[in-house]
Amino acid sequence: MPPLSSPAFSYTLQHTDPATGARVGRWRTPHGTIETPAFMPVGTIGSVKGLTPDQLRQAGVEMVLANTYHLALRPGPDVVAELGGLHRFMGWDGPILTDSGGFQVFSLAKLTRLDDQQVVFRSHIDGTQLELSPERAIQIQEQLGADCVMCLDECPPHDVPPDRLREAVDRTTRWAQRCRDAQRRDDQALFGIVQGGTNRLLRERSAAALLPMEFPGYAVGGLSVGESPEHMYATLDWTVPLLPGDKPRYLMGVGRPVDLVEAVLRGVDLFDCVLPTRNGRNGMGFTRAGPVRLRNLVYQRDDRPIDPACDCPVCRQFSRAYLRHLFLVNEMLGPTLLSWHNLAYYQTLLAELRQAIRENRAQEFRTVQLAGWGDNL
Amino acid sequence: MPPLSSPAFSYTLQHTDPATGARVGRWRTPHGTIETPAFMPVGTIGSVKGLTPDQLRQAGVEMVLANTYHLALRPGPDVVAELGGLHRFMGWDGPILTDSGGFQVFSLAKLTRLDDQQVVFRSHIDGTQLELSPERAIQIQEQLGADCVMCLDECPPHDVPPDRLREAVDRTTRWAQRCRDAQRRDDQALFGIVQGGTNRLLRERSAAALLPMEFPGYAVGGLSVGESPEHMYATLDWTVPLLPGDKPRYLMGVGRPVDLVEAVLRGVDLFDCVLPTRNGRNGMGFTRAGPVRLRNLVYQRDDRPIDPACDCPVCRQFSRAYLRHLFLVNEMLGPTLLSWHNLAYYQTLLAELRQAIRENRAQEFRTVQLAGWGDNL
Numbered sequence: 237m238p239p240l241s242s243p244a245f246s247y248t249l250q251h252t253d254p255a256t257g258a259r260v261g262r263w264r265t266p267h268g269t270i271e272t273p274a275f276m277p278v279g280t281i282g283s284v285k286g287l288t289p290d291q292l293r294q295a296g297v298e299m300v301l302a303n304t305y306h307l308a309l310r311p312g313p314d315v316v317a318e319l320g321g322l323h324r325f326m327g328w329d330g331p332i333l334t335d336s337g338g339f340q341v342f343s344l345a346k347l348t349r350l351d352d353q354q355v356v357f358r359s360h361i362d363g364t365q366l367e368l369s370p371e372r373a374i375q376i377q378e379q380l381g382a383d384c385v386m387c388l389d390e391c392p393p394h395d396v397p398p399d400r401l402r403e404a405v406d407r408t409t410r411w412a413q414r415c416r417d418a419q420r421r422d423d424q425a426l427f428g429i430v431q432g433g434t435n436r437l438l439r440e441r442s443a444a445a446l447l448p449m450e451f452p453g454y455a456v457g458g459l460s461v462g463e464s465p466e467h468m469y470a471t472l473d474w475t476v477p478l479l480p481g482d483k484p485r486y487l488m489g490v491g492r493p494v495d496l497v498e499a500v501l502r503g504v505d506l507f508d509c510v511l512p513t514r515n516g517r518n519g520m521g522f523t524r525a526g527p528v529r530l531r532n533l534v535y536q537r538d539d540r541p542i543d544p545a546c547d548c549p550v551c552r553q554f555s556r557a558y559l560r561h562l563f564l565v566n567e568m569l570g571p572t573l574l575s576w577h578n579l580a581y582y583q584t585l586l587a588e589l590r591q592a593i594r595e596n597r598a599q600e601f602r603t604v605q606l607a608g609w610g611d612n613l
Numbered sequence: 614m615p616p617l618s619s620p621a622f623s624y625t626l627q628h629t630d631p632a633t634g635a636r637v638g639r640w641r642t643p644h645g646t647i648e649t650p651a652f653m654p655v656g657t658i659g660s661v662k663g664l665t666p667d668q669l670r671q672a673g674v675e676m677v678l679a680n681t682y683h684l685a686l687r688p689g690p691d692v693v694a695e696l697g698g699l700h701r702f703m704g705w706d707g708p709i710l711t712d713s714g715g716f717q718v719f720s721l722a723k724l725t726r727l728d729d730q731q732v733v734f735r736s737h738i739d740g741t742q743l744e745l746s747p748e749r750a751i752q753i754q755e756q757l758g759a760d761c762v763m764c765l766d767e768c769p770p771h772d773v774p775p776d777r778l779r780e781a782v783d784r785t786t787r788w789a790q791r792c793r794d795a796q797r798r799d800d801q802a803l804f805g806i807v808q809g810g811t812n813r814l815l816r817e818r819s820a821a822a823l824l825p826m827e828f829p830g831y832a833v834g835g836l837s838v839g840e841s842p843e844h845m846y847a848t849l850d851w852t853v854p855l856l857p858g859d860k861p862r863y864l865m866g867v868g869r870p871v872d873l874v875e876a877v878l879r880g881v882d883l884f885d886c887v888l889p890t891r892n893g894r895n896g897m898g899f900t901r902a903g904p905v906r907l908r909n910l911v912y913q914r915d916d917r918p919i920d921p922a923c924d925c926p927v928c929r930q931f932s933r934a935y936l937r938h939l940f941l942v943n944e945m946l947g948p949t950l951l952s953w954h955n956l957a958y959y960q961t962l963l964a965e966l967r968q969a970i971r972e973n974r975a976q977e978f979r980t981v982q983l984a985g986w987g988d989n990l
Contacts (some may be wrong), residue, residue, distance in 0.1 A: 283939060286663075289930070311913070311938045318914055319934050327930040350790040431699055537695055545930070553666070553704040557696050561688045562660060571659040 242421045245452055247272075247484050251594050257476060258505030258598040260590045263332040263484050265383040266423050267323060271590060272505040274483060275496065275582045276333060277513060281306040282316075285513055285573035287579070288330045294549050295576055296583030299331040299383075300341045301508040304376055305340035308366075309359055313379035321381030333508070334382040336373040336415075336429075339457075342391040350390070352407060370414035378421050386455060386486050387415040389429040398435060405431050405438050409445040417456035418450050418566070425487060429457040434467045436474045445470045454479045455486040456504070460495070469498050476503040493522060493585055494613045497602050500589055512582050516575030521595045523581070524605075526612025528556070530574065537561040548580030618894045620828055621800045622860050628971050634853060634880030635975040637967045640861050642708040642760040643800050644700060645675065648967060649861060649882040652873065652959045653678040653710060653977050654890060658687065659703050662890055663667075663949035665955070666705045669854060671926055671962030672953055674775070676708040676760075678885040679861040681753055682717035685743075686736055691755035698758030710885070712807075712865070713750040713792075716834075719768040727767070745979040746920060747791035755798050763832060764792040766806040771838045782808050786822040793826050804835040804863060811844045813851045820855035830862040833881070837872070846875050870962055871898060871990045873978050876968055887957050893952030896940045903989025905933070907951065914936040925957030 244266045252259040261272045277284045277292065279302045281527035284292060292300065302322060317327050321590035324330055338355075341347070345357040345366075354369035373388035388411050390404040396598065408431045419426050430453035432438030436499045458473055459468050473488070479485050487499050496507055512522060526576065528535070531541070540613030541551035542559060550573045586603075592601035621643045629636040638649045654661045654669065661669060666848055679751045681697060685689065697701050698707055715732075718724070722734040722743075731746035746822035765788050767781040767891065785808045796803050805828035809815030825832065833852055836845050849864070856862050863883035864876050889899060896908045900920035905912070907919070918928035919936060927950045939947030962982075969978035 263646070281938075281942045281944060282935070283944045284948065286945045288950070290926075290944070306942075309669065310942050311934070313912060315934065315938075319916055325932070325938075327935070414749075437901075444928060475746055537692060539696055555702070556698060557688070557692065558702055559661070561692075561702075565658045565683075565687050567658060567660045568663045568948065569665070571945065572663065573665070 242425070242452070245425045247453070247482065249482060251600040252268065253501075253593045253596055255596070256598050258499040258501045258589075258593045259505070260593045261484070261505060263505070265299075267329060267331045267383050268298065270331060271587075273496075273500045273586055273590060274506055275586050276301040276506070276508040277579050278508055278510045279326065279328075280510075281310065284575075284579075285517065286568070286575055287513075289326065291549075291576055292328070292400065292579065295580040296587065297330075297579060300328055301333045301335065301380065302326070302380070303337070303340060304334045304373065304380065305337035305344070307334075307380060308337060308376050309361055310517040313376045317379040317381070321567065323381065323534050329348065331384065331601040332382040333384040334380050334386065336386040337368055337376065338373070338543070339391050341368055352410065359389045363483055364608050370411040371418040371419060372425075374418040376418075382424065384425045384427060384453070386427050387412045387429055387451075389430075389457055391433055391458060391461075392431055392433075393459070394580070396433075398438070399431050401435060401556060402441070403436055407440045408442065408452065411517060412446055412449060412451075414538060416451070423450040427453040427455045427487070429455045430475060430479070431458045432470045433458050434463050434474075436471075439471065439475045440478060441499070443475065447478075447480065451483070451498040453484040453486060455488050457488050460490045460509075465498075468495070469502070472499055472504065479503075483565045492613060493582070494606070494609065496582070496585065497589065497605055500586075500593075501598055512578035515573040516578040519574065521559070521574050522578050524608045526609045530556060530559045531562070532561050542574070543575050543581065546577065546581060546584070547570040548577050549582075550574070551578070616989065619829070621798045624859065625829070626859060630641055630878075630970045630973055630975040632895045632973070633975050635878045635966075635970045636882070636968045638861070638882060640882070642802065644760050646707060646982065647675045647708060648964075650873070650877045650963055651675060652963050653883070653884055653885040654956050654959060655680070655885055656703065656705075657887075658683040659693075661956075662894065663945070663952050664854075664890075666703065667928075668953055669705070670707075671954065672708075672957040673964065677705055677711060678710045678712065679703070679757070679759065680714070680717060681711045681750065681757065682714035682721070684711075684757060685714060685737055685753050686952060690753045694756040694758070695986040700758065701799065703718060708761065711757050711763065712753050713763040713765040714753070715743055715750070715765045716768050716866070718745055719801065725778055729787065747788040748795040751795040751803075755801065757797075759766050760803065761802045761804060761830070762787045763804050764806055764828075764836055766808055767805040768808075768835060768838075769810075770836070773810075776814070778810050778815055780819070782819045783822075786819065789823055789828075790827060793828070793887070795983060801828040803826055803856075804825035804832045805831040806832040806851060806865070807856070808835045809852075809895045810835050811840050811848045813848075816852045820852065824855075824857065830861040830863060832865050833874050834865045836864065837867045837886075842872065845872070846879065849876055849879040849881065856880075864913040869990060870959070871986065873959070873962065874966065877963075877970075878975055888943060889982070890952040892946040893955040896906045896947070898936070898950065898951050899955050901985045903986045907933060907937045908940050909937070917953050919951070923958060924953065924963075925954050925960070927951070927954040927957070933976060
């Protein structure tokens, strides 16, 4: 078990908005400092689909997420370790966060057996039977070498009965302690994950059990898994105040621009989501007036950039008409350019939101953004 | 008919290697000056697959080619013209060359009727019946607005009987005059295309008929269509000396690195080929030691760049092992990165060849390159 507070990390809370829970901070990691609230694009199998590290930088990205489950299957953690770790492998020298693999084991793989010791599952690639335990999840993440790593948690579907959800919460607590005990590297911040679905008592139970373990940061898991936005926001209303104010708070797998704003106003610091890149690959661009679907005929001769108010490398150079053309003829540059813009849109949204928080305008910022998006979230 | 020599263009022959036909020059166009010999990547439907204009610049690309046939079908020349022309549409402010569409009509589309007036064909996309005449080929290329445009030529298969080949040569001559007469813009260099397959008499016949039309540049068409490299080089031996020395000479659709070197030593100035990008998309990287097939297991833990002697943005940042991983997991960044390296490899090869020509070392350069590639061309 490493020292409870490592010199490699520090979170500095810089300002809290007096009218909301929104806050800005700086989170120092071994590979650089992140301004929070921050959004991490998802580099599932060791690349943010279609984008180079330079393009991520140009979009304003400071930190990326990679999926332990996918990297454990291919190319395997030993290969990544032998090649100098994930930063060098991906060519990304900024901070990286890896998840524990748990979410994919419970959603993507075929579960074979789940008990306290471990989860046994079959790979979604070739059906190979594999096992994941808290100790193994930490070991793999230490081989990958991200700056921030996650405890293995049990991720049940959002509609399981309360008894089953409570079991998952308690197993997540026991696994968290085992992850804590298994950690050997002191240059990785290990986050605990609060579970409990949309059940207030279970969220309180989960947080109360995890806080004494004094993780250097806490994640809120088990949201954006099918519940309504209102349930998600209500859950954050109860849950975020349970987390320590002097450590970063990470809302896993969220979400739409509106979700980011709502969650930041409730005190969340860190996000990841496939939405900007996945939707970008499918022809949907995010803008200040809501999403645009670029395959639409109305853009055939539209000389404007994707978002006329955007200053990203894509909007400075290419028209909606060109993007539409690329998607219609299946040119891979289309998905690349639109993913790039979407990431820049997310980064700009958060940069502007950070500025609004510093100026005690978070609530007003939310109102203006919502008005711009209209019903088109 | 525009003035025979437009002030928008000039070709300056700078140096000719005394031992070979190799020459270096500078070709000025409305969108910039190209150092020749030069290689143009192919941006078929208005994008060099997977690469941004910035990435092309970083690879050393000075001029790109786009296909009139593909752009005429989608998005259509009127759309491109309305959006300000191909340069603005693609976001590429350097020189562009468009072909006439003829090659694709004769190879990709389904021919319906061919006579002196025009060629009637069915689109390979949806079977629509379309027509292409010399006048229409020029009109479309004027709408696209490239710096360099090509006469419509008849492109028969390489194994047609001599009588049929002679017919194609003579039709190409008649069409060249009609293209010349149809041209209205004076900011586009219209090239004549010498045809004649691997038949020396027909090549002489074609060149003799086209030269009096005083095109600002000449292309050699009808090669790299199935004949052996030896036949192609022999044809260049006869054909290139027929072309004016004070104008650029363009070998269409060629080719492998070895073909570029052999053709430059025979006096060719300009090339285009899909090989670096198409092979890049398929996992084949060009190197000074010949091609590497990056899916191969031997690269699983290979920390070296694609080509250890290469200084391109890809080789400075990524390992063979990472590239292999991207191809094995079908991440689109793999095709992008390998296409990018391959283009940089081609550009560096030509830059080094230009330097060798300036120093009267072209023959030696060829020997060294061939030794590096070995049998692995």
